[in-house]
Amino acid sequence: NAGVMQNPRHLVRRRGQEARLRCSPMKGHSHVYWYRQLPEEGLKFMVYLQKENIIDESGMPKERFSAEFPKEGPSILRIQQVVRGDSAAYFCASSPPSGVTDTQYFGPGTRLTVL
Amino acid sequence: GENVEQHPSTLSVQEGDSAVIKCTYSDSASNYFPWYKQELGKRPQLIIDIRSNVGEKKDQRIAVTLNKTAKHFSLHITETQPEDSAVYFCAATLYNFNKFYFGSGTKLNVKP
Numbered sequence: 001n002a003g004v005m006q007n008p009r010h011l012v013r014r015r016g017q018e019a020r021l022r023c024s025p026m027k028g029h030s031h032v033y034w035y036r037q038l039p040e041e042g043l044k045f046m047v048y049l050q051k052e053n054i055i056d057e058s059g060m061p062k063e064r065f066s067a068e069f070p071k072e073g074p075s076i077l078r079i080q081q082v083v084r085g086d087s088a089a090y091f092c093a094s095s096p097p098s099g100v101t102d103t104q105y106f107g108p109g110t111r112l113t114v115l
Numbered sequence: 116g117e118n119v120e121q122h123p124s125t126l127s128v129q130e131g132d133s134a135v136i137k138c139t140y141s142d143s144a145s146n147y148f149p150w151y152k153q154e155l156g157k158r159p160q161l162i163i164d165i166r167s168n169v170g171e172k173k174d175q176r177i178a179v180t181l182n183k184t185a186k187h188f189s190l191h192i193t194e195t196q197p198e199d200s201a202v203y204f205c206a207a208t209l210y211n212f213n214k215f216y217f218g219s220g221t222k223l224n225v226k227p
Contacts, residue, residue, distance in 0.1 A: 004158075031213060033213070033214075033215070035217075041219065041220070042121075042204060042217045042218060042219040042220045043159065043204065043215075043217040044217070045214055045215060045216070045217075048213060048214055055213075056214055058116075091158065091159070095213060103149065103161055103164065104149075104161075104213070104215060105161070106151075106158040106159045106160070107158060108157070108158045109158055
């Protein structure tokens with residue numbers, strides 16, 4: 001039973017480039033969450049998605065950041081025109097449909113470095 | 116929204132001693148409280164959780180207590196071992212809302 005998968009594990013971008021981070025939830029999970037973790041800090045909620053729907057994006061910066069979870073394929077967090085302050089670990093988590101359990105299971109993260 | 120505060124930020128104990136990490140939350144409607152352990156460079160992993168209809172839950176050397184009136188919950192690790200060294204995060208959420216609010220983390224160091 002594969003866990004939450006994320007790729008790439010490490011991503012290096014120059015300022016102004018685009019970063020695409022992918023997340024495949026656990027089998028049977030239909031809810032996906034993205035969190036950002038700065039060095040030596042906690043996890044900050046960014047966005048919560050279900051298939052083809054953004055449920056809550058209150059933690060997402062208004063500009064340059066977007067997320068999707070298409071009917072087929074992984075969830076994608078997209079950061080346009082990256083800046084040095086975007087350097088962080090981005091974690092994806094997934095959970096089953098509501099009513100089954102509240103637990104979120106985390107992927108291994110993508111460590112983004114902006115040069 | 117919810118605000119979760121976690122203390123202490125760092126904790127150093129001798130192997131075999133107990134460790135206690137405390138969190139407070141602001142929204143009295145929060146009713147699910149998970150604890151995650153994160154080793155250096157690894158993913159956060161759920162170690163124990165508690166719902167608001169329960170005051171205490173135990174799993175071997177790990178226990179969590181919840182005081183709804185005071186809006187705080189605590190993680191207790193007994194007989195600590197070096198492999199318990201990690202960063203521990205508490206979180207709070209509303210059932211079915213699925214949006215976790217995390218504390219800032221506690222770096223636990225267990226000295227052999």
